[in-house]
Amino acid sequence: MTNSIKVTNPATGELIQEVKVNSEDEIKQALKNGHESFKSWSKINAHERSRLIDAWSQKIKENKEELAHIMTLENGKPLKEALGEVDYSASYLDWYAEEGKRVYGRTIPAHTESKRIIVTQQPVGLVAAITPWNFPGAMMARKAAPALAAGCTFIIKPAAETPLTAIKLIELAHEAGIPEHVIQYVNGSGKQIGELFTESEYVRKITFTGSTPVGKTLIQDSASTIKHVSMELGGHAPLIIAEDADLDFAAKQTIATKFRNAGQTCVCANRILVHESIVDAFTEKFVAEAEKLKVGNGLDSETDIGPIINEKGFDKIVSQINNAIEKGAQVLVGNKFDVDKEKGYFFIHPTVLKNVTAEMDIMHEETFGPVAPITSFKTIEEAVEIANSTPYGLAAYFFTNNYQTGTYLHENLDFGIVGWNDGAPSAAHAPFGGMKESGLGREGGLEGIEPYLETKYLSIGNL
Incomplete structure (x- = not known):
């Protein structure tokens, strides 16, 4: 396996930058770091997480031109579309910075006078994301924003064709104050990293946007550890x-x-x-x-x-x-x-x-x-x-x-x-996702944060 990924401009074929390929040990360590960071990040109150996500959004808006330029260089899309994608990416952070403060529980009338029934929600844990090259900013933001807002930690493997946008976005997240191991990236072979994600005891959820055949493989491989999965797959x-x-x-x-x-x-x-x-x-x-x-x-x-x-x-x-x-x-x-x-x-x-x-x-x-x-x-x-x-x-x-x-x-x-x-x-405020072989779950809207939450039911007796 090569030690770097050559990122080229699809409009000219010219080399833009070489990106380091992470070793298996580095990836496993990153997963462990994300798992360990979950213990503290998940305990931070929703309002403080909201403040940090909002600060990240502001960083993205301040660096809009640079991000769009990077996106066009590595993806090829017209600059005017790239500028629109930067705005679209920030809109997910804006939405979930607020939605994270609305993860409500409820009380349920008990069936006996001596009991109280309470339902709460808590973050699932470390989330591993695999994103495509066609929307390198928006697809990451659509996954990272609800994950972080829910209290999950997050690690992404961006597409080999377009890793630079994700790298820049995560650098801005760290500048905004989100801790280093709460949001991370790794680069390398999709097959290898996908297997490390699905096999890892630390990863509790896989979220993927890409082809249906790859999505099916990730679902199958996640079964051994019963991970949560969200899949936004092919369309026609x-x-x-x-x-x-x-x-x-x-x-x-x-x-x-x-x-x-x-x-x-x-x-x-x-x-x-x-x-x-x-x-x-x-x-x-x-x-x-x-x-x-x-x-x-x-x-x-x-x-x-x-x-x-x-x-x-x-x-x-x-x-x-x-x-x-x-x-x-x-x-x-x-x-x-x-x-x-x-x-x-x-x-x-x-x-x-x-x-x-x-x-x-x-x-x-x-x-x-x-x-x-x-x-x-x-x-x-x-x-x-x-x-x-x-x-x-x-x-x-x-x-x-x-x-x-x-x-x-x-x-x-x-x-x-x-x-x-x-x-x-x-x-950002509407649910995005497909039926049949186009996927599982929804991204965006109030539905978009639910896949990153576990429901816990508490029955209090002997009152």
């Missing part, structure tokens, strides 16, 4: 355009949800389903918007679409495009690439495919790229059947101004997050 989001939708609005919102971060998000619209009576009109407007998007280095203020994170991701996207074309899909715009494998950068121009059918890979596999497949449907019932025909259930979107159609879609789409005339539904 449908986006439904009903017959009565405002097409101009729907086209712009679909652009936003499809091409954010070059389509490299778990909640991107992956299947665009349009009523047959308006499919041509919608497609014309959507293509016109897609043609306006500028591809380039994320540090360029005019860039809308940055690079694909690596060659593996690029090859998967190109394979899906080729498979669709071979099976009859029509390219309306895109299918253009700016690639230099020797230097290590891969750009895909926004691509829109028409006449997409169920036999094509892109209708069954998460794309994670700037490719928009469009198909049509005859009835809302058919649209729901197509939308639900996947093992995933993370996010779904629909556009209609008819309350009956909207209510029907909301009730029948099997997805944890649904946007009605809204292509950007995520918010």
